[in-house]
Amino acid sequence: MGAPGGGHGAARYRAGGPTHRGTGRYGTADPVAVLLRRHRELCARAVDPLEIAAGLEARGVTQRTVAHCRHRDLFSLAEELYARVPRSEETPPPPAGPGDPRPRRGGTPLALLCGATGVLAAAGLVVADGPLQDGCALAGALAVTVALATTAPGHGHPRIRERATLALTTLWLLAWTVYGDDLTAAIPAGGPDAPPAPVLAPLAGLALATAPALWAARLFAVRVGRALDDSRGLAEFATRARRLALLAAGGHALALAAALATVLALTAPATSDGIAGAVPAFLPAAALGLLLFPALLLTAHGRARTAARGLAAACAVEVTATALLFGGRLPGCAALAAPVESAVTAFGTGVVAVLACATTGTALLIHTALALSRASAHSGRAPR
Known part of the structure; x- marks a missing residue:
């Protein structure tokens, strides 16, 4: 500073x-x-x-x-x-480490690869059909997962266990976005009698938003590094860092909305309900995208454990809702499923994913803005 x-x-x-x-x-x-x-x-x-x-x-x-x-x-x-403290003036500073506020260039090729894969997967999901579309969906899911679990725009070095947790929870949340609507509708009716039908169009929007998310996270790392140099005190830096975190999240939200709207406009005309009828299917993807971005920022700045816990909390909500729906089918246990069924009846089958991701994402964003406003979050020995 x-x-x-x-x-x-x-x-x-x-x-x-x-x-x-x-x-x-x-x-x-x-x-x-x-x-x-x-x-x-x-x-x-x-x-x-x-x-x-x-x-x-x-x-x-x-x-x-x-x-x-x-x-x-x-x-x-x-x-x-x-x-x-006595020290030699000729001793060069040590190389950039896990807490160096200056962004490393080593993560750039992987970030570009994830972003390019997301764009291609989104395009394939929109224009392809059959097995090729399934392959594009898998590529898009992997792009989002790898971007979160391994790409560090700032200086994060997640441990193997944390990377595994991030990857597994991200895949679960993506799978629920694709299959959750049909599964939530089938369980109260006595099913599922067949594998749930995938809803791939929202996944295309998430894949398309991968590149803007990585760009916003890297821009935050660069700007917060400059704030460290320019600020004259910790209070001034905290204010600037919080503002930068919220601006990055806002920019990502706009990019996510644009990506989902693009995919919606390309895919909705092919359905009988039109754009208005297709919007509810995109809400879980929007909520998931807003949850994944603060997790990306935390991972990139050495807080992968907190990010993993946030994603795990969202997964726990979805697992609990599913368990309650199945539990309601047991003799005398219909009351277990009543809250979830009432919410689904009132707000649609996507309410479980929206509630899980939106509440967890809001809490995680608040924590991100506060945690990354501390100078210790950007020092060479920031706590994990």
């Missing part, structure tokens, strides 16, 4: 001692010295004052502690801590 590598702040302390009011005592009563002893390892390995500020923030150092150390904000305190 403002002075990477110590900047003028570090030079000020090294050249003539501290210039902040009341920080001239370096004796045993010096609160900065006490704080330095407590966090010496963090200060010694830090690349710049930002990393110290982020680390102190993550460890719970409050504004009260900052005021006790006679500083106006946490970043100015971090500048002094950085300047007090």
Whole structure:
């Protein structure tokens, strides 16, 4: 923020001692010295004052502690801590790691491949028929899954278990988007007597929105990296980061709506109900797309575990609704299925997916805006 590598702040302390009011005592009563002893390892390995500020923030150092150390904000305190630790000026900074706020270029080819695959799959779903259409649907689902589970526009490195959880939950949610409507309608009627009929058109919209989602996530990573350099304090950075996260989510929502509307316009004329009758089938896909984007942002910034838990929560809602519908068919247990059946009767078969994804997606977006507004989320050792 403002002075990477110590900047003028570090030079000020090294050249003539501290210039902040009341920080001239370096004796045993010096609160900065006490704080330095407590966090010496963090200060010694830090690349710049930002990393110290982020680390102190993550460890719970409050504004009260900052005021006790006679500083106006946490970043100015971090500048002094950085300047007090001896280090070689000729030592080059370490290579970019899992928490480097600068986006890595290594993920770009995979992101482009996922986006291109999504576009081709969407086109195939619209114009193809029969087995070729099924193959395009599988390609689109894989593009969305791989984009979420492995592509890191920022600096995320999900663990194998987290990647597996993200992949499995994403595939479940995509499968429910394709088969959920028919399954929800068949269970109360005593079925399903045959495999549920797939609804592939909404999946085409999700596949088409893969490229804009990856672009929006990468743009957020670039802009938040610039905010780290330009902001003069953690409060200013938090405000800018929250705004950037919400703008990225809003931009993705517009792109998702455009993708779904494009596919709807291309496929609805072929149905007897027209566009108005086809809209309800696209609502689960819209809700799922809004859920997957904050999960993508969290994964890209080292919060894959939280993203996986959010997707798992949405899956749990859909599994619970299905279990209740089946449970209602048991003797004397009709009351179990009553809430789900009432919701389906009032709002249609897509209500389960919309409710599961919309509520979880809203909660996950709020958490994303708050979590990624902390500088520790973008430091070299951000907590998972």
